Amino acid sequence: MKPIPVYDPLPEVAALWEELQAAALRVLRSGRYILGPEVEAFEEEAARYLGVKHAVGVNSGTDALVIALRALGVGPGDEVITTPFTFFATAEAVSLVGATPVFVDIDPKTFNINPELIESAITERTKAILPVHLYGRPAEMEPILEVARRHGLKVLEDCAQAFGATYRGKKVGTLGDAGAFSFFPTKNLGGFGDGGLIATNSDEVAERARMLRAHGSRRKYYNEAIGYNSRLDALQAALLRVKLPHVDAWNEARRQVALRYNELLAGLPGLVLPEVSEGHVFHQYTVRVLGGKRDEVRRALEAQGIGTMVYYPVPLHRLPVYTPMGLSLPEAERASQEALSLPMGPFLALADLEGVASAIRGLQGCVF
Numbered sequence: 001m002k003p004i005p006v007y008d009p010l011p012e013v014a015a016l017w018e019e020l021q022a023a024a025l026r027v028l029r030s031g032r033y034i035l036g037p038e039v040e041a042f043e044e045e046a047a048r049y050l051g052v053k054h055a056v057g058v059n060s061g062t063d064a065l066v067i068a069l070r071a072l073g074v075g076p077g078d079e080v081i082t083t084p085f086t087f088f089a090t091a092e093a094v095s096l097v098g099a100t101p102v103f104v105d106i107d108p109k110t111f112n113i114n115p116e117l118i119e120s121a122i123t124e125r126t127k128a129i130l131p132v133h134l135y136g137r138p139a140e141m142e143p144i145l146e147v148a149r150r151h152g153l154k155v156l157e158d159c160a161q162a163f164g165a166t167y168r169g170k171k172v173g174t175l176g177d178a179g180a181f182s183f184f185p186t187k188n189l190g191g192f193g194d195g196g197l198i199a200t201n202s203d204e205v206a207e208r209a210r211m212l213r214a215h216g217s218r219r220k221y222y223n224e225a226i227g228y229n230s231r232l233d234a235l236q237a238a239l240l241r242v243k244l245p246h247v248d249a250w251n252e253a254r255r256q257v258a259l260r261y262n263e264l265l266a267g268l269p270g271l272v273l274p275e276v277s278e279g280h281v282f283h284q285y286t287v288r289v290l291g292g293k294r295d296e297v298r299r300a301l302e303a304q305g306i307g308t309m310v311y312y313p314v315p316l317h318r319l320p321v322y323t324p325m326g327l328s329l330p331e332a333e334r335a336s337q338e339a340l341s342l343p344m345g346p347f348l349a350l351a352d353l354e355g356v357a358s359a360i361r362g363l364q365g366c367v368f
C-alpha cells in the first residue's frame with residue numbers, strides 16, 4: 001500500500017495551480033509586499049465570508065490571540081479561563097500578555113472546554129474566557145456566552161482549527177467579542193507560510209488591533225503603545241484570496257470523509273468515533289483508542305505507511321511552565337492518552353480512506 005500522510009497540502013495547490021500562480025506573480029510585480037491593497041481586499045472578503053464587521057490580518061494565529069487579548073484589554077494581573085487540551089499557543093498567548101491562564105477540564109464527548117465547569121473557576125481577577133474550537137468542532141458557545149454576560153467577561157474564540165465552522169448558523173469567531181484565526185499551512189484555510197486574522201464586530205477592538213500589529217502606531221512614527229511587527233504579507237493575502245471561495249466546499253468534503261470513516265469504523269469495540277455534529281468542519285478526524293492501546297495502534301498503522309498524529313500528547317497543565325499550578329484535570333489527561341487523529345483532508349481519496357479503515361479493522365483483536 002502506498003504511504004498515506006495524515007494530511008497532504010498539495011492537492012489543494014494542484015486544484016488551484018493557475019490561479020495561485022497568477023496571484024503570486026501579481027504580488028511579485030506589484031512592489032507592495034506587506035499589507036497594502038491585497039491584504040485590504042483579503043480582509044474585506046474574509047469579513048464578508050465570516051459575516052463580521054472587521055477582519056484584521058496579522059502574522060500568525062498566535063499573534064492573532066496575543067493582539068486580540070490586548071485589544072480586549074487583557075493584561076498583567078488578569079486571569080483568562082481556557083482549556084488545557086489545545087495547542088500550546090492558546091495559553092502561551094495569555095501568558096505573553098502578562099495574564100494567567102486558568103485551565104478548566106474538557107467535556108469528554110466534544111474534547112472542548114466543559115461549559116459547566118467555567119463558573120466555579122471565575123474569580124475577581126477573571127477578565128475573559130478563551131474557548132477553542134478544537135479539531136474544527138465548535139465549542140458549546142451559548143452557555144459560555146451566557147456565563148460571560150452574567151459576569152461581565154470578554155470572550156475570545158480560538159478559531160485556529162475552525163475556519164468556516166458554524167454554531168447555530170453563525171460562523172465561529174463572530175459569536176464572542178473577537179475570534180482569532182490561523183492560516184498555518186495545514187489549517188482548513190491554509191496559507192503558504194505563517195498568517196493569522198482577528199475577527200470582531202467592535203470598531204474599537206479592530207482599531208486597537210490594527211494599531212498593535214503595526215508597532216503600536218495608527219500613524220507612522222507616532223507610536224502610542226508597545227506593539228508588534230505583525231502584519232500580514234501581501235503574498236499570503238493574495239494566495240488566501242484564491243483559496244477562500246473554496247473553503248466551504250472543502251469543509252463539506254472533510255465532513256463527508258468523517259461520515260464515511262464513521263460508517264467504516266462503526267461497531268469496533270475499543271474505538272470511540274467523533275460525532276459529525278452541526279457546523280463541525282473536521283480540521284482533524286480524531287478517534288479515541290481505549291484500553292491504553294493508542295500508541296500501539298499508532299505504531300501498527302505507521303508500519304503500514306499510514307500517518308497519524310496525536311493532538312495533544314501532553315495537556316497544557318502538565319507542561320513544565322504550567323506544572324507549578326499543580327492541577328489535576330482527569331478528562332484532559334485521559335484524552336491525551338486516547339486521542340488519535342487519522343488521515344484527513346478535502347482531497348483524501350476514497351480508496352485511501354477505505355485503506356485506513358480496513359487497516360484499523362485488521363488490528364481489532366490483535367492490537368485493541
Ligand SMILES: Cc1ncc(COP(=O)(O)O)c(C=O)c1O
Nearest residue numbers: 060061062087089090160182184
Ligand atoms: C488551537 C490553536 N491555537 C493557536 C494556534 C497558533 O496558530 P499559528 O501556528 O498560526 O501561530 C494553533 C495552530 O498552530 C492552534 O491549533
